[in-house]
Amino acid sequence: MKRNVLIIGAGGVAQVVAHKCAQNNDVLGDIHIASRTLSKCEAILESVREKGAMKQEGVLAAHQVDAMDSAAVAALIRETGAEIVINVGSAFVNMTVLDACLETGAAYIDTAIHEDPAKICETPPWYGNYEWKKRDLCTGKGVTAILGAGFDPGVVNAYARFAIDMMDEVKSIDIVDINAGSHGRYFATNFDPEINFREFTGTVYYWEDGQWKETSMFASGRDWDLPVVGTQRAYQSGHDEVHSLATNYPQADVRFWMGFGEHYINVFTVLKNLGLLSEQPVTTAEGLEVVPLKVVKAVLPDPSSLAPDYTGKTCIGDLVKGVKDGEEFEVFVYNVADHEAAYEEVGSQGISYTAGVPPVAAAMLVATGEWDAKTMRNVEELDPKPFFTLLDRLGLPTRMRIGGLDGEDRAWNA
Structure with a gap:
């Protein structure tokens, strides 16, 4: 069973993820959130406390990190003891965060495909340009990577x-x-x-x-x-x-x-x-x-x-x-x-809600082992029924x- 979550990002979707992780910290363990702007992370955690979202007493901490710096992300994973990373930062950071997970063995979950800031709309299939190139490495290291686990994709x-x-x-x-x-x-x-x-x-x-x-x-x-x-x-x-x-x-x-x-x-x-x-x-x-x-x-x-x-x-x-x-x-x-x-x-708002609830459900399935695939998977390659069961309970x-x-x-x- 995997425990302790590191959330990358501090936007509207990250706020939903933080609340839902807190509501289910009996399964997920310690909750950490990190982005370039520490004050944004702290504001999200304050909203979690104001809503009384924590299901039980536990760690709820904010950190500053440049997610484009894979070594810094890996160091934070080790520091926090996070075994699951939920990446809801910019799509520009997918590969550096994934590399940090490959280095540390933490499970990786994202909600959108990687993008190169210098390129727009590359030739298909888009996953083949970036994430899928790391699939064999995930398999070799036994690292779970769940791609596109928001609502669409997800x-x-x-x-x-x-x-x-x-x-x-x-x-x-x-x-x-x-x-x-x-x-x-x-x-x-x-x-x-x-x-x-x-x-x-x-x-x-x-x-x-x-x-x-x-x-x-x-x-x-x-x-x-x-x-x-x-x-x-x-x-x-x-x-x-x-x-x-x-x-x-x-x-x-x-x-x-x-x-x-x-x-x-x-x-x-x-x-x-x-x-x-x-x-x-x-x-x-x-x-x-x-x-x-x-x-x-x-x-x-x-x-x-x-x-x-x-x-x-x-x-x-x-x-x-x-x-x-x-x-x-x-x-x-x-x-x-x-x-x-x-x-x-x-x-x-609802758009952030629909994007933020599913990666938490995915994290819970990784934590309990049902989706802990030890390799890279897109969501359609996993059993949807336990996912739907959790989504029903979590509000979708x-x-x-x-x-x-x-x-x-x-x-x-x-």
């Missing part, structure tokens, strides 16, 4: 595996992510603006007819009639989970759809057309070198600041189609989360509709 990968296990043959996986909430600001992103915009300025890759295909952002859209949130417009987008699901289920078409309103699209388009979403430095008339994307990030609201005013709900799920007993078969597996309920519980219940979006609604284990 829970949606488990939804796909669960649905496919019900079938004799899978034909398509369509992941739909809708945020029907409102934060009341003129314009803001729900997580790190730099990562958010990088995700939408590159080529949209999807897997269809056994090959990678390309489109552009907002070029392919459709209306989805979903539980609770109703009919919502979503656009085909490039996303992490498409790259592992396409590798593990190459016979299936794999697409990702994200909901956007007209206002977001208009502002995004203007920013992009003006060159303000570029990651390439420019020089101002005063001789200052700046990166336009970082300037935009600096002037937009901090995503964690949106939480107090957020209302509405999210609906994220997988529509999976295939064949069962010789007949066409489809199922929609999904979750609905509430922004206000998330803020009441952990002080974060799984629902399904056999027969697709018009099917009868029921719990996943009904």
Whole structure:
């Protein structure tokens, strides 16, 4: 059994992770959180104490670390005695934190694919460019690495595996992510603006007819009639989970759809057309070198600041189609989360909540041994049922509709 958790990062998702780890410290042991800015870590721990989140008396400590410095992260792992590292920092630090885990033997869990700050939208499969190159090393050292264990990627990968296990043959996986909430600001992103915009300025890759295909952002859209949130417009987008699901289920078409309103699209388009979403430095008339994307990030609201005013709900799920007993078969597996309920519980909005709860569930499964794989795994390569059981208890219940979006609604284990 593994114990003691080190959380890397101090944003909105890290706040959820800290609260949920504290609520389950009887399983997870000591809770440590670290980032470049110590005050942010301390503020998160203060919110944990204010909510009385600790299930039992235990260690709750903040640390300062540069997560781009693998040796420093390894030293902190040793200092804290952490056997599980939950990386919810910038996607730029994945590989240095993973290397620190490989050096120390700690289990590694992240919520998004690694990104190189100097590159945008590399050729697929994205995991093959970075994380998967360390897979044999994880196996050789017996180090558990659970990749993409947020909601998407993460829970949606488990939804796909669960649905496919019900079938004799899978034909398509369509992941739909809708945020029907409102934060009341003129314009803001729900997580790190730099990562958010990088995700939408590159080529949209999807897997269809056994090959990678390309489109552009907002070029392919459709209306989805979903539980609770109703009919919502979503656009085909490039996303992490498409790259592992396409590798593990190459016979299936794999697409990702994200909901956007007209206002977001208009502002995004203007920013992009003006060159303000570029990651390439420019020089101002005063001789200052700046990166336009970082300037935009600096002037937009901090995503964690949106939480107090957020209302509405999210609906994220997988529509999976295939064949069962010789007949066409489809199922929609999904979750609905509430922004206000998330803020009441952990002080974060629903997007952070859906991203932060799953890695804690994964950490608990690593701690108890059920997901302690001693190698590198994407979520769909692990048994989804104990994951769903924990998610139900931790605040993200799984629902399904056999027969697709018009099917009868029921719990996943009904």
